Amino acid sequence: MDNQQNVLLDVEKLHTGYRLQGEFYDAADGISFTLKRNEVLAIVGESGCGKSTIASSIVGLYDRKNTRVEGEIRYKNLNLVNLSEDLFNQVRGNNIGMIFQDPMASLNPLMKVGDQVAEALLYHTDMNKQQRRDRVIELFNQVGMPKPEAMYDMYPHELSGGLRQRVVIAMAVACKPEIIIADEPTTALDVTIQAQILDLLKKIQKESDSGIILITHDLGVVAETADEVAVMYAGQIVEKADVKTLFTHPLHPYTRSLLNSIPQSDDDKDELHVIQGTVPSLKNMPRTGDRFAARIPWIPAEAHEADPQLHEVEPNHFVRCTCWKTFHFQDEG
Ligand SMILES: Nc1ncnc2c1ncn2[C@@H]1O[C@H](COP(=O)(O)OP(=O)(O)OP(=O)(O)O)[C@@H](O)[C@H]1O
Numbered sequence: 176m177d178n179q180q181n182v183l184l185d186v187e188k189l190h191t192g193y194r195l196q197g198e199f200y201d202a203a204d205g206i207s208f209t210l211k212r213n214e215v216l217a218i219v220g221e222s223g224c225g226k227s228t229i230a231s232s233i234v235g236l237y238d239r240k241n242t243r244v245e246g247e248i249r250y251k252n253l254n255l256v257n258l259s260e261d262l263f264n265q266v267r268g269n270n271i272g273m274i275f276q277d278p279m280a281s282l283n284p285l286m287k288v289g290d291q292v293a294e295a296l297l298y299h300t301d302m303n304k305q306q307r308r309d310r311v312i313e314l315f316n317q318v319g320m321p322k323p324e325a326m327y328d329m330y331p332h333e334l335s336g337g338l339r340q341r342v343v344i345a346m347a348v349a350c351k352p353e354i355i356i357a358d359e360p361t362t363a364l365d366v367t368i369q370a371q372i373l374d375l376l377k378k379i380q381k382e383s384d385s386g387i388i389l390i391t392h393d394l395g396v397v398a399e400t401a402d403e404v405a406v407m408y409a410g411q412i413v414e415k416a417d418v419k420t421l422f423t424h425p426l427h428p429y430t431r432s433l434l435n436s437i438p439q440s441d442d443d444k445d446e447l448h449v450i451q452g453t454v455p456s457l458k459n460m461p462r463t464g465d466r467f468a469a470r471i472p473w474i475p476a477e478a479h480e481a482d483p484q485l486h487e488v489e490p491n492h493f494v495r496c497t498c499w500k501t502f503h504f505q506d507e508g
Contacts (some may be wrong), residue, residue, distance in 0.1 A: 184210040189246040202228040204410035217401035223454040224407040235252040235263035270352035272347030278339035281333040289327030337368035409466040415493040426499040
């Protein structure tokens with residue numbers, strides 16, 4: 176049972192649509208989930224499923240003219256869906272920290288990295304200059320930057336990709352936010368550095384009792400880091416469970432296909448089931464029936480629900496549609 180006090184963020188029927196040639200099309204199409212304290216919730220799915228749309232809806236980083244956001248994103252007594260720009264500016268950084276994929280895009284190339292982290296403190300705290308500098312050095316220590324004092328005065332281009340991402344993480348956690356949203360935080364980094372950054376995120380989460388929403392297309396990252404997982408397909412959550420259940424007992428055909436498309440070892444290569452087709456574009460997304468049905472055409476139409484819902488098939492394990500009951504891979508007969 177959910178302990179309400181531990182719920183940091185409660186997303187309820189979130190619809191985020193983008194205007195394309197005058198009409199809105201939902202990229203997040205009725206998304207509901209909760210993020211709890213001390214939890215890493217991974218949102219996973221192929222490119223174009225709507226993962227980043229959820230992140231930008233939560234932090235209010237979208238073009239208000241061409242984006243329509245409806246539903247509820249409850250944080251404390253606020254509904255972030257109707258929040259004014261002013262309030263968003265207070266919440267972002269202070270209560271909700273954001274880490275993006277490309278550290279270079281988050282950093283100003285002309286400013287010392289230490290000053291950039293200090294700037295976040297300038298907006299959200301009443302620390303004086305020296306206090307801000309001390310706090311930045313402390314943060315650089317916390318995120319594992321070597322020689323933090325010297326690092327303060329470096330420019331982004333003087334740092335490696337991994338160190339730049341550590342600066343971005345320092346910036347995101349500078350004001351001790353309760354919620355951290357990390358959108359593909361390791362995708363731009365070398366494999367060896369990826370593991371270090373994921374370890375760092377877990378360490379920060381544990382030290383600060385925060386909740387992390389980790390957005391990724393990489394199931395390896397999910398296995399490494401997440402507590403809970405939401406699998407997304409074509410704007411909807413199709414399966415939700417704790418990480419162990421999801422990896423040992425996946426049910427939705429999309430989750431099973433995703434898991435089956437990663438080789439565990441060279442021996443498994445012959446048994447991989449590649450997912451046919453691609454995620455439909457926003458305009459061409461089916462809005463009725465099972466959105467994944469077109470990619471598993473050998474499963475009979477009557478196996479799918481007409482209006483697939485998320486069913487709790489066992490405690491805390493949710494699956495959309497009942498077609499999983501008859502699903503098999505094509506070559507399994
Ligand atoms: N600003 C926008 N205007 C119009 N369409 C958009 C916009 N942002 C995203 N989309 C479309 O919405 C859908 C979901 O995109 P989104 O970026 O949320 O997916 P994603 O799962 O995060 O994929 P990726 O990892 O490639 O970013 C895609 O079809 C995308 O083309």
